[in-house]
Each structure stands twice: as C-alpha cells, then as structure tokens.
Amino acid sequence: MTTATSPAGRRLAVAASLARRAAPGTLGLHLALTLLAAGLPVAATWLTKLLLDGLVGTATTGHLLTLGTALALTGMAAGAQPHVTQYLRGELDRRIGLLAQDEVFRAVEGFTGLRRFEDPAFLDRLRLAQRSGGSPYANQALDGLLGAARAVVTVVGFLGSLLVLSPPMAAVVLCAGVPALLAQVLLSRRRARMLWDLGPVERREMFYGDLLSTVEAAKEIRLFGTGRFFRERMTGEKRTANAAKRSVDRGEVRTQGLLALLAAAVSGGGLLWAVAAARTGALTPGDVTVFVAAVAGVQGALASLAAEAANAHQALLLLDHHVAVTSAGPDLVRARGEVPPLRSGIELRDVWFRYSPDHPWVLRGVDLRIPHGSALALVGLNGAGKSTLVKLLCRFYDPTRGAILWDGTDLRELDVSRLRERIGAVFQDYMHYDLTAHENIALGDLAALDDEERLRAAAARAGIHDRLARLPYGYRTLLSRMFFMDTEKDDPENGVLLSGGEWQRVALARAFLRDARDLMILDEPSAGLDAEAEHEIHTSLRHARQGRTSLLISHRLGAVREADRIVVLAEGRVAEQGTHAALLAQGGPYARLFGLQAEGYRGASDDTAALTGGGS
Numbered sequence: 243m244t245t246a247t248s249p250a251g252r253r254l255a256v257a258a259s260l261a262r263r264a265a266p267g268t269l270g271l272h273l274a275l276t277l278l279a280a281g282l283p284v285a286a287t288w289l290t291k292l293l294l295d296g297l298v299g300t301a302t303t304g305h306l307l308t309l310g311t312a313l314a315l316t317g318m319a320a321g322a323q324p325h326v327t328q329y330l331r332g333e334l335d336r337r338i339g340l341l342a343q344d345e346v347f348r349a350v351e352g353f354t355g356l357r358r359f360e361d362p363a364f365l366d367r368l369r370l371a372q373r374s375g376g377s378p379y380a381n382q383a384l385d386g387l388l389g390a391a392r393a394v395v396t397v398v399g400f401l402g403s404l405l406v407l408s409p410p411m412a413a414v415v416l417c418a419g420v421p422a423l424l425a426q427v428l429l430s431r432r433r434a435r436m437l438w439d440l441g442p443v444e445r446r447e448m449f450y451g452d453l454l455s456t457v458e459a460a461k462e463i464r465l466f467g468t469g470r471f472f473r474e475r476m477t478g479e480k481r482t483a484n485a486a487k488r489s490v491d492r493g494e495v496r497t498q499g500l501l502a503l504l505a506a507a508v509s510g511g512g513l514l515w516a517v518a519a520a521r522t523g524a525l526t527p528g529d530v531t532v533f534v535a536a537v538a539g540v541q542g543a544l545a546s547l548a549a550e551a552a553n554a555h556q557a558l559l560l561l562d563h564h565v566a567v568t569s570a571g572p573d574l575v576r577a578r579g580e581v582p583p584l585r586s587g588i589e590l591r592d593v594w595f596r597y598s599p600d601h602p603w604v605l606r607g608v609d610l611r612i613p614h615g616s617a618l619a620l621v622g623l624n625g626a627g628k629s630t631l632v633k634l635l636c637r638f639y640d641p642t643r644g645a646i647l648w649d650g651t652d653l654r655e656l657d658v659s660r661l662r663e664r665i666g667a668v669f670q671d672y673m674h675y676d677l678t679a680h681e682n683i684a685l686g687d688l689a690a691l692d693d694e695e696r697l698r699a700a701a702a703r704a705g706i707h708d709r710l711a712r713l714p715y716g717y718r719t720l721l722s723r724m725f726f727m728d729t730e731k732d733d734p735e736n737g738v739l740l741s742g743g744e745w746q747r748v749a750l751a752r753a754f755l756r757d758a759r760d761l762m763i764l765d766e767p768s769a770g771l772d773a774e775a776e777h778e779i780h781t782s783l784r785h786a787r788q789g790r791t792s793l794l795i796s797h798r799l800g801a802v803r804e805a806d807r808i809v810v811l812a813e814g815r816v817a818e819q820g821t822h823a824a825l826l827a828q829g830g831p832y833a834r835l836f837g838l839q840a841e842g843y844r845g846a847s848d849d850t851a852a853l854t855g856g857g858s
C-alpha cells in the first residue's frame with residue numbers, strides 16, 4: 243500500500259497517467275493554452291512600453307498601428323483564454339473524475355471479503371478516495387502544476403524585463419517571493435494532514451446526519467425523543483471539524499497577510515525608485531510602465547506559483563488515498579481453482595475464527611459435515627456464531643485456524659466468484675434496494691433481469707406475487723420513496739413502501755431465483771413473517787430444499803424439526819447434533835430450548851381453550 247510518504251514523483255506519475263488515460267486530447271490542449279497564456283501579460287507589457295515610447299518618440303503611424311493591433315489582439319487572447327481554460331479544466335475534471343471513480347469502485351468490487359469494510363482507517367481512505375470522483379485530485383494536482391508552470395513562465399518573462407531595467411530591484415522582488423513559496427508548501431502539508439485527521443470526525447457527523455434524516459430511525463428518534471441528543475452530537479462533531487479548519491485557516495491568514503505586507507512594501511519602494519529614475523531621465527515613460535507591471539507581475543506570479551504549487555502538493559497528498567485504495571489488492575488470498583458441482587458435501591474441519599486478533603474467539607474448533615443433498619439446520623442462542631459460520635461458508639472471511647472443504651478441497655484453493663455462483667442465500671440482514679420490485683428480485687440472478695416469467699415464478703413461491711402485481715406500476719414500481727423515477731416525476735403514487743414481512747418475501751423471491759444452486763443458505767428466512775406466512779414459506783422452502791444441500795438457521799425450532807440433521811452451536815462449538823427426535827430423546831440443550839418454546843405455545847393453546855370454554 244502506498245503511504246503519505248511516497249515520493250512526489252510517483253504521485254505525479256499517477257496523476258499524469260490518470261489524465262492521459264482519461265482525456266489525452268483535452269490535456270494536450272489545456273497544456274498548450276496554459277503555456278501560451280503565461281506569455282500574454284509579458285507580451286502586453288512590452289507592447290504597451292513600445293507603444294508609449296513610440297508615441298512620445300518618433301515612430302511612424304504604420305509602426306504605431308502595428309503595435310496597437312498587436313496589443314489589441316493580445317488583449318483579446320487574454321480575454322478569451324480564461325473561459326476556454328475553464329471549460330477545458332471542467333472537461334478534464336469530468337473525465338478524470340469518471341475514470342478515478344470507476345477505478346476506486348472497481349478496486350472495491352475486487353475486495354472479495356468483508357474485512358476492509360470493517361476497518362475504520364480503510365473506510366476513511368475510501369471516503370477520501372471517493373471524493374476524487376467529484377473533484378479529481380489528479381486534475382487538481384495537474385492543474386496546480388500547470389498553474390505553477392504558467393507562473394514560472396510569467397516570472398521569467400517579467401524578471402527578464404526587470405533585469406533590463408534594474409538588476410538589484412529584480413533580486414529584491416525575487417527574494418520577497420521565495421518565502422511565500424515555502425510558506426504555501428508548509429501550509430498545504432498542514433491542510434492535508436488536517437483533512438486526514440478529520441476523517442473519523444466527519445464520518446461520525448455524516449452518520450448522525452443520516453440517522454436524523456432516514457425513515458428507519460425516525461420512529462425511535464421521535465418516540466424516545468432522541469432527536470436533540472443526536473443533533474447535538476452531530477453539531478459537536480461539526481464544531482470539532484470547524485475548529486480544526488479554523489485553526490488552519492487562521493494560520494494561513496496570518497502567514498499570507500505578512501507576506502502580502504512584504505510584497506506591498508517592495509512594490510511601494512520600487513515605485514518610488516522608478517519615479518525618481520524617470521525624473522532624472524534614466525527611465526522612459528514606457529520603462530516605468532514595464533517596471534510597474536513587472537513588479538506587480540512577478541509578485542502576482544510568485545504568489546500564484548506558491549498557491550498553485552501548494553494546491554498541487556495538497557492534491558498529490560490526497561491522491562495517495564486513491565492510490566492506496568486502487569492498489570490495495572485482494573483482501574483474501576486469490577485462487578483460480580475450478581468449483582465443480584457439489585458431489586460429496588461440505589466439511590468444516592476444526593474451524594476456529596475471530597474477527598481480528600483483538601476480538602474474542604467466535605468459533606472454537608467447529609467440526610461439521612453437510613452431506614450433499616441433505617438439509618442441515620443450525621440453532622443456538624444469540625451470539626453463538628451461526629451467522630459467522632455462514633459468512634465463512636460464503637468465504638467472506640477465511641477461518642483463523644482449520645479449514646472448510648468443498649468436496650474435500652479447501653475453499654481457499656477455489657475461485658471465490660465461482661464458489662459464490664454455486665451458493666444461494668437469504669441473509670439475516672438482507673438488503674432493501676431502493677429500486678423497482680422487478681430489480682429487487684432480479685438482483686438474485688442478473689441473468690433473469692429480462693425474464694419476467696422467472697421473476698414472477700420466484701415471487702409467487704415467496705407468496706408476494708399478488709401484492710407486487712397490484713402495485714401502481716406492477717413489478718416496475720419503485721420500492722422506495724427516496725427518489726423519483728424519470729418516468730414517474732409527476733405521479734403522486736410514485737414509490738411504494740412495503741411492510742417488513744413483505745420485504746422479507748421479496749428477499750426470499752430473490753433467493754428463490756438462485757435455488758438451483760448447489761448450496762442454499764437460509765439465515766432466519768421467516769423471522770418477520772406472520773404464523774400463516776411462516777408455515778406457507780417453510781413448506782415452499784422444504785420443496786426448494788428437496789434433494790438439495792441446504793443450511794437453515796432459525797430460532798423457531800418448529801421450523802427446523804424436519805431438517806435431516808440439527809446442529810446446536812454453543813459458545814463457538816458444536817454442542818450436539820442429530821435429528822429432532824434424537825435430540826429430544828437426548829434431553830440436552832436442544833430439548834431444553836424446544837421445551838421452552840413448546841411451553842409458550844402450550845400456554846397459548848390453553849388460553850385459547852379457556853377463551854372458547856374448553857380445556858381446564
């Protein structure tokens with residue numbers, strides 16, 4: 243990974259490479275125009291001098307007209323150039339932004355595991371790299387460098403003019419500009435460091451802002467009256483960020499104010515000298531014009547050199563985040579092994595796992611076999627490690643010790659994309675996509691995006707077809723009120739919100755699109771459903787599982803009793819396993835849990851009997 247101490251040359255090469263790949267023609271034009279523009283002020287000054295000296299001297303009318311025309315053309319070029327440059331800069335911004343964003347998210351897509359998404363330092367880098375999509379650091383850096391190059395050309399041109407008129411004055415003006423250059427570079431370093439340090443603060447601020455504006459949190463925030471609490475936390479974070487930025491801004495004002503005073507003193511002194519020299523006839527009126535323009539030009543160009551160099555420097559430092567993300571490489575060891583259809587089964591062999599060395603062990607030596615074609619159920623108390631085991635099966639993480647074998651081959655030796663193509667899943671924290679119903683289901687298998695029949699069949703099996711078909715635009719209705727679809731801008735019925743159970747059915751329909759896969763994982767697939775729907779869904783799931791290898795996790799033990807084998811996970815180990823009947827007969831943790839749940843239902847049926855006048 244590249245760090246903030248990478249050599250500037252390497253960063254520059256990255257910026258140049260991005261720009262060259264994104265928009266070579268625009269870049270070339272921008273470069274040419276910038277350098278041309280650099281010479282314009284010097285040319286205008288010398289043309290003015292020659293014209294003035296010609297006017298007070300003996301120049302012919304034709305000569306004066308030529309000079310006047312050249313001066314007018316220079317003025318026209320100087321007038322048009324900023325607008326063309328601005329357009330070219332904008333175009334470079336857009337094109338480099340597109341490429342930079344694509345590169346960042348291509349890299350993110352390449353992270354096959356989940357660890358990086360849980361690493362706050364990496365998330366900060368990602369956020370800063372993401373920003374480069376809007377205003378690309380590469381273009382800022384190149385623009386800064388071009389601006390600096392332009393300033394150098396202008397400085398050289400004017401310094402040359404000053405040297406002709408007064409070498410000591412040229413030296414004084416140059417020396418007054420050098421501290422400005424150094425100060426700007428130091429200030430930009432400080433600003434880049436400040437932006438990096440503020441990463442976590444801004445992320446928390448954003449989190450509170452999101453929390454206060456999402457419908458998911460709105461209910462609790464209103465009922466618990468926590469709006470003010472979160473708002474104050476958000477403003478607290480903003481104040482912290484503001485204080486850090488204010489401190490850097492104040493430092494800049496102090497430094498730049500002092501430098502501006504120095505520059506004004508040098509210009510004032512120079513002007514007095516020029517006036518005195520003109521009085522003695524050492525300088526012509528044209529020379530005085532050149533002198534005044536040169537002092538102002540050199541000072542302006544040096545200030546702009548310092549500012550542009552500082553901008554370039556700051557952007558190059560920030561470009562490191564882009565480089566860090568795009569060159570982070572895979573987060574899990576990549577392998578190319580083919581993943582043949584499952585024949586024998588999946589085996590967990592002494593699997594130990596913890597999320598990081600600072601976290602406690604979640605799995606502590608799990609030995610488990612899921613034979614091909616069998617339905618295995620995993621039960622256990624909250625935090626027992628069931629969902630973690632599912633994440634290991636999908637290879638979102640690798641076991642810390644031990645191995646998971648697919649027909650005897652370690653998952654680490656298989657191509658992870660191929661492996662995932664063989665898995666269908668409903669996760670406990672399934673996604674609600676702010677997309678149409680059609681797309682929400684089709685995301686389970688993009689090959690079905692244009693296959694209405696398959697989507698409808700999956701929705702029907704999940705018991706959600708009728709509901710979706712009745713929506714204002716049927717399956718094409720947006721399942722969100724987050725934004726408008728282009729086609730429905732004036733329609734008040736745009737966007738529909740589904741209930742929790744309905745969303746769960748949509749997630750199931752998404753999984754049903756993949757149910758021909760070798761391994762079907764269902765992590766709490768019916769947690770949000772009513773009793774009738776749960777029964778109906780489990781019947782459907784049983785059909786889907788028939789003859790397939792499946793792993794079902796559920797806290798409702800009634801739903802898992804028909805599994806071929808039930809595995810009880812406790813404290814990261816397999817506490818017991820067997821069929822429902824065998825486990826009940828064994829009288830262990832499963833029997834105890836089942837007894838507790840059955841007790842609840844028995845109590846409920848006693849209540850029902852009492853209500854209807856039956857029972858005791």
Ligand SMILES: Nc1ncnc2c1ncn2[C@@H]1O[C@H](COP(=O)(O)OP(=O)(O)OP(=O)(O)O)[C@@H](O)[C@H]1O
Nearest residue numbers: 360597601604622623624625626627628629630631
């Ligand atoms: N990304 C993570 N980083 C760190 N710890 C985690 C992470 N995800 C889960 N854990 C921890 O791992 C343990 C097991 O969590 P897991 O979600 O696997 O349990 P579970 O058996 O599925 O629980 P539940 O029945 O509540 O869904 C918990 O203590 C949890 O805090």
